Amino acid sequence: MKVLGYLLQKEFKQIFRDKTILAMMFAMPTIQLIILPLAMNFDVKRINLAVVDHDHSTYSSRLINKINASGYFRLVAGAASFGEAIRYVETEKADVVLEIPQGFERNLVREGQQPLGISVDAINGTKAAIGGNYLLTVISDYNREIPVNANGFTKMNEIEITWSNWFNPLAEYRFYIVPAVLVLLLTLIGGFMSALNIVREKEAGTIEQINVTPIKKWQFISGKLIPFWVVGMIVFTLGLLIAWAVYGIWPVGSLLTIYAFAAIYLVALLGFGLLISTYTENQLQAMFVAFFFMMIFMLMSGLFTAVDSMPRWARIVANLTPVTHFIKVIRMVVLKGSSFADVGLEFAYLVGFAGVLNGWAIFNYRKTS
Amino acid sequence: MKYFTSWPAGLPGRPIKTTAMKQFLVFIRKEFFHVFRDRRTLLIMFGLPLVQIVLFGYALTSEVKNITLTVIDNSRDENSRQLVNKIRSSSYFVVDESSIDYNDVLAAFRKGSAKCALIFPAGFGNDLLHQGKAQIQILTDGSDPNTAKTVVNYISSITTAYQQEISRQRPLKYLIIPEPRMLYNEEGNGSLNFIPGVMALVLMIVCTALTSVSVVREKETGTMEILLVSPFKPLLVLIAKAVPYLILSLLNIIMILLLAVFVLNVTIKGSIILLFLESMLFIITCLSFGLMISNTTNSQQTALLLSMMGLMIPTMIFTGFMFPLENMPKIFQLISNLVPSRWYFLIIKAVMLKGLGFKYIWKETLVLLAMTLILLTIALKKFKTRLS
Secondary structure: OHHHHHHHHHHHHHHHHOHHHHHHHHHHHHHHHHHHHHHOOOOOOOEEEEEEEOOOOHHHHHHHHHHHHOOOEEEEEEEOOHHHHHHHHHOOOOOEEEEEOOOHHHHHHHHOEEEEEEEEEOOOHHHHHHHHHHHHHHHHHHHHHOHHHHHHOOOOOEEEEEEEEEOOOOOOHHHHHHHHHHHHHHHHHHHHHHHHHHHHHHHHOHHHHHHOOOOOHHHHHHHHHHHHHHHHHHHHHHHHHHHHHHHOOOOOOOHHHHHHHHHHHHHHHHHHHHHHHHHOOOHHHHHHHHHHHHHHHHHHOOOOOOHHHOOHHHHHHHHOOHHHHHHHHHHHHHHHOOOOOOOHHHHHHHHHHHHHHHHHHHHHOOOOO | OOOOOOOOOOOOOOOOOOOHHHHHHHHHHHHHHHHHHOHHHHHHHHHHHHHHHHHHHHHOOOOOOOEEEEEEEOOOOHHHHHHHHHHHHOOOEEEEOOOOOHHHHHHHHHHOOOOEEEEEOOOHHHHHHHHOEEEEEEEEEOOOHHHHHHHHHHHHHHHHHHHHHHHOOOOOOOEEEEEEEEEOOOOOOOOOOHHHHHHHHHHHHHHHHHHHOHHHHHHHHOOHHHHHHOOOOHHHHHHHHHHHHHHHHHHHHHHHHHHHHHOOOOOOOOOHHHHHHHHHHHHHHHHHHHHHHHHHOOOHHHHHHHHHHHHHHHHHHHOOOOOOHHHOOHHHHHHHOOOHHHHHHHHHHHHHHOOOOHHHOHHHHHHHHHHHHHHHHHHHHHOOOOOO
């Protein structure tokens, strides 16, 4: 125990000696926690619309007015030709082009129907789908409002929809993002920092000095992991406080559950960092491997895009990372007040991850190379 | 002082007497040795973009799909069944009709076993047909606002279509028929926006991180002193450091483009040469950024934490492929202008997906060019010719 005490002392000294690293460990998470929720917003607010009106008739200008008044669209330009309108799309100034052909009104009155060209910039799928749908809705409303139609139209059978968003009535994104960012902070500290630490001793050659001492494997590894575990928990607490102070988000569920999860999650991630450092030779390699997995963790874990929407194989990959489980749990506990019983299975997962990753890392760590 | 005579210990070859140009080539050779000696880093450098672009190219989509919808049908008549069938046949929902009670919904949300519920009141069909008006209720788990909003949107539009279907007794006299056309993405590939985004993100971080250690590693191992006593000009040292990475990154970009075309089925609509040149410019920008970091930090650890842990999140956000930049606060929109990958994202989107020519992207190109010059100047200024 005494040996471990000395080792811890050494590690803490090393951490606190380097002011840059220290600042990065505490400042970066704080900044990220404040910035990320402000930046992450999937709302499609305004669709930019370019209109080409070849008809210049009463009907066409009424349609344009109707679209304008719907509030979904911002008319960026009235173009003289389709080619000109497309140029707005090419330069990202417009998302949708509406082309009203010549003879629009005449055909409508004479033949009773008239096609209308809508071209949507479909590179951004969400925006395209929403923009297209809005426009279709407005046009179908307009169809019904044309006086001749309104006269002969029988009363609709109406289905009225009421809805409510539970736990987050206004469906604000910050409630979704903030808890997940807390997980992200733990992930960055647990994964990156610990991966770098041991490999740095390898590179500097000091690991050999430790290897020739009677320090046991587990003592050395605990000595490496405990300081980062402590730092991680402090950062996590800091994060919870910031979430409350800046965003007014305080866990609905029990704090104890959250801390239990954070504690075991951090152990799992530290084990992961350790595992990386046993497989790599220098800091550049360690960072690259850590970065590789961090990217997968972040992008696949449901932090930004819903896991349910991914293809089946991707959902399996997502569930193989501890991050996915903790993000799911923290959202449940913080926002919905889920009890420990509700998330017990996830806890078991995390314990499993922690066991496997640390076991593997300790097994793979050799005192002699 | 014109001759370079101290050959770094431990390297193959022997001292050669050279002129400035030859010196430079010798130096580049040395850097190549450094890079190729570290096989694992090399493997990671090529493996990382490969795996990530394929993985994210398939997996990431901002569309919401496969949502489990719990249906609580207290009416069980023909109309409610018709509507549920319509919802089921849309690709968005997986309908779950396991008969749970209204009061169980909250518990199901808490447990995470349901995400949204659709409730038909008793007598739904009767009300609809005889009173011309009926109600349904949607309950969503607001802890995932994106899914919650999308669910309401989807169900609303399906319901609207359904009610038009059952109430259209007489066709409309004048009918405008919208004909939507999907530009640049006829197949409706939901990941299309993410492919250039992930390319920009991965390239930016890989290139910056690789060079960020280049100078600082020499400081750490002490070989910097040898470099400093040589008659070599700082600018040439920096360029020599960057050249191997530039060549490797160019190979990398070729691989990435091949992947995009043959694995992810992205058609490159514009000029490949233009795409390649712009990519080269972007790589040079990133390498300069890495050099700047390398020259301003004192340890590999700091350099790496800065260039990877520090850059990862800002790059992800400010490139603009994940969250629309226009939704962000003004100050963030301004900050995003400082992120090189943002401009590169615009460039490759224009060239690769839209097939536009240089005259549409000259501004973005100019920005990258200016960034490169500024970063290189700072790197050079910070390159200390003396130790401590």
